[in-house]
Amino acid sequence: MSARDRLVTVGTELLEEHGLAGISLRSIASAAGVSHGAPRRHFPTYDALLAAIARRALEELDERVAPALAADDLRAAAAAYLDFARRRPELFALIARHDLLEGAGGNLREITGRWFADLGAALARTTRRTPAPEEVLALWSGVHGLAALTSRRATEPTGIDPDRALVVLLDKHSTPAPRSRGAAKSW
Amino acid sequence: MSARDRLVTVGTELLEEHGLAGISLRSIASAAGVSHGAPRRHFPTYDALLAAIARRALEELDERVAPALAADDLRAAAAAYLDFARRRPELFALIARHDLLEGAGGNLREITGRWFADLGAALARTTRRTPAPEEVLALWSGVHGLAALTSRRATEPTGIDPDRALVVLLDKHSTPAPRSRGAAKSW
DNA sequence: CTCCTGCGTAGACACTGTCTACTTCCAGTC
């Protein structure tokens, strides 16, 4: 295992244990058994190391999401996403920290962009019609938003089971839109 | 204007201009015309100052969201939320940084919790039925997720207008659920 | 007048990420 890989591995472990605010370039280097100057040979900047950690985490998630989307299994894909957010909140939060990762490599949009395209294709096949791009974005927003809220335990005070909310969400988006009636025009 | 208020005001301006990574306790103090030790008299910690900034921003947003919810105008409430995320991305990101704000005062859940309750009530009135808690969470997730994605310009490469996605989203959630048919049972 | 509390200053402290020599090691070439 290369020193570069070990930095990413050790960094991931420390991040999950202590949170982003509880770690530093120096603590990762020290836990990896090298001096504080060593990471510079592999990453131009601390943010670049964090981007590499985020990139690897996203690839792990992709290994579960991509096959589900390819199999038109929206429920499994969304459940994998939600599960990752709940079980590895620090990594999920890091991936969402675009302010840190933008311009620091990582190239996360390559993966999430593909998800978006595959989601549209899967939605088209399950509903047997071509969804408008806005419909795909609306569904994606719901899954991502639910994962974000769940990840930071914002849903706990309500006592709602996120998995049940996910079922509701998928049901509303992956079936044909109902004809507008009654209440719809009230706003 | 008290020194405490000025720190929050100046901090908000600096945050919106330079981003969270581009400011510091010392830069805020200096811009407010006091020494770097002065903020300590009003905030026990830098995170507490950031929490006060987040709190004030959330109160401003609440001034637009709460009346819309009270008037059962889901569209206006969601549009205000989306607008805030798009126009003040640094503030929106700070509010979402629960890792920073948790335990540093601010008490943001008091506001967002009320939103959630009011959203459920408004949804009940517009749909003329009692929504399951999971349905309220699903709608809330969609609005929040869309705002989060829009705020960090993640939707731009798709060319989709977030406002149109919001309309789709509200339409799917604020009308009675359709009877399951066809594709729905395929997953 | 004497406290004393609220607010601000100035300096120190440990820690951070980055930068700059200086060493070490090892594959490739003559």
Add this chain to the structure above:
DNA sequence: GACTGGAAGTAGACAGTGTCTACGCAGGAG
């Protein structure tokens, strides 16, 4: 085998960070 060059790691310095402590200074209460 000796030499060289580049990659990788070390150690120290540097400016900047948040926090802590000692001190100053006003102004009201007793």
